[in-house]
Amino acid sequence: GGESTEENDNAGVESSGFVDQLDIMSPQIPTRSRRSSNECGLRSVLLRVRDLDLGYDADETILFKYCGGECPRVLSNHDLTVGNLMVRGALPDLGASGGWQSGPCCRPTHHEDLAFLDNAHHWHKVEKLSAAGCTCVG
Amino acid sequence: MWMYFYLVLFLLDGVAFSWGDSFSLAGTGAHGWVDCVTASDMCNQNPQCSSRYRVMRQCLVGRERDTMLANRECQAALEVLLVSPLYDCRCKRGMKKELQCLQSYWSIHMGLTEGGEFYETSPYEPVMPVRHPDALRLASIISGMHTVAPKANTCSDPGKTCNPCLDAAKACNLNNTCKKQRSAYIATCNKGNPCNRKRCHKALRQFLDRVPTDYSHQLLFCPCQDLGCAERRRQTIVPFCSFEDKVKPNCLELRKTCRQDPLCRSRLADFHMNCMVTQHTASSCPNEENYRACLASYAGLIGTDMTPNYIDGSYSNWTVSPWCTCKGSGNQEEECESFLGDFTENMCLRNAIQAFGYATDSLFSKPEPVPTSLSIKPELETTGSTSEPLSNHTDQSNAVTRWKGNGPKCNLSKGYICGDENLRPSSGFDGRTRPKSPLGDGSPCVFASVWALVLSLTSALASRAL
Secondary structure (H helix, E strand, O other): OOOEEHHHHHHHHHHOOOOOOOOOOOOOOOEOOOOOOOEOEEEEEEEEHHHHOOOOOOOOEEEEEEEEOEOOOOOOHHHHHHHHHHHHOOOOOOOOOOOOOOOOEEEEEEEEEEEEEOOOOOEEEEEEEEEEEEEEEO | OHHHHHHHHHHHHHHHHHHHHHOOOOOOHHHOOOEHHHHHHHHHHOHHHHHHHHHHHHHHOOOOHHHHHHOHHHHHHHHHHHOOHHHHOEEOOOOOOHHHHHHHHHHHHOOOOOOOOOOOOOOEOOOOOOOOOOOOOHHHHHHHHHHOOOOOOOOOOOOOOOOHHHHHHHHHHOOHHHHHHHHHHHHHHHOOOOOOHHHHHHHHHHHHHHOOHHHHHHHHHOOOOOHHHHHHHHHOOOHHHHOOOOOOOEHHHHHHHHHHOHHHHHHHHHHHHHOOOOOOOOOOOOOHHHOHHHHHHHHHOOOOOOOEEEOOOOOOOOOEEEOOEOOOOHHHHHHHHHHHHHHHOOHHHHHHHHHHHHHHHHHOOOOOOOOOOOOOOOOOOOOOOOOOHHHHOOOOOOOEEEOOOOOOOOOHHHOOOOOOOOOOOOOOOOOOOOOOOOOOOOOOOOHHHHHHHHHHHHHHHHHHHO
């Protein structure tokens, strides 16, 4: 899977008219990058800070970015072997559901901070709130 | 002294042509002036000019200006420089070596002016009348504002809560540059107790330099219809760090301090030039075609010693001012009041800000569909006793910080839980509970939750004591 950076994604996102400051999109509908349907990539959703469920009484609207999508399942020899051993029950500490991820997963490469003014007119900063780039790790 | 000055200029008019050969005016461009950095370089390349420039710089260092100019050598140097491109040089706003350019400008002009003048010429390039695509002519806006009765709610949908300053924050948050720069200055200005004012100022200047004025001016000049909006607007520059101070200096003292710094001095001169109250124009601004020039020069003061801000929470009859007073002016009180009045009672500035508000409203008057899934916002953003739900919320990631409030004191009598101002977040995000936000569903504080918390706290304390 490729690494999608925020610049690339914004280009895709902005040209689709999503980041038009005059539109409010329903916060329930996330956007996708225009590349391919479900590739690992940076996605975003328009939300008010209060809707992040972090406990802030703040109505500033932000673009919350996150990583989602599928990573191509390139299994290494290690992955194959662990899979085999699990089937055989040779790895008792990895339970039935595993606690083990086979194949790479889509994760943020770096994050962005956010600062905002809440409804009581106090400033807040939340570090590393949004993802700023995604990649398939592992 | 002045007679001599004018005579010199008159005589040297003829001499001006001789310089045309020695200096290549390649850098002038269509506008006919060079920037002061280029002009200094040109002067340094010319042997005559560079020696005179050196002499003059030495003349100006440290010594009393008047005694310096009595020196014949210094005067001679000055004469020569008057006809060099250095005299006409200006600086471009936001240019790469802006500070260096401004320093050059003032080093030349310090020798030319008496100093202590009320208004100084601005080193920045004169603003061209710009046909902004969606800006209306200022005169027609002003006349419209005065003849037509002002709309009660300038936002499009009278039923919905309207907060242009919140909309401006949203617009900023949706633009990468604005969001990053805004988060940066907010973080800098909120760091430490006490905060670092110098760093905060620098961060503010950086914000205003790097972010397009469409976003930054929206945040600074959003029009307000209620107290909540006005307080948000007042908070934009994080005033408790960048604006307020323990001591309020005298305005003329502050001006003197400002004029010792080439950047502040330049920005002040620029503000005076572009926002000078003019008699014969409808808007009172010198440049009717481009009232935004006044707004831009006002914004240029933010992050300098002469940082201005809204000084009260009033939304309808707001006032802007630097952090200074005219107390203790002695016999200079009139001059002080006049200087302060250029901020507090400046019709051009006032009209420009109001016109910006009108233009902004027309941008935001598109009807917005209200998603039904969003919870209903409280009708007004009250600045009163809102509480911080963080106090009854087991905490989240390490990095959630809350700063000491600079808003109105929390009023316990109304049954609200006031946020703990020294809240130190614990690690881990386990066991979070959805906080009961007192204003979340539009109802006042939920007394039951308050009592539940009090009871749980007392029982916890009791069990600890045992």
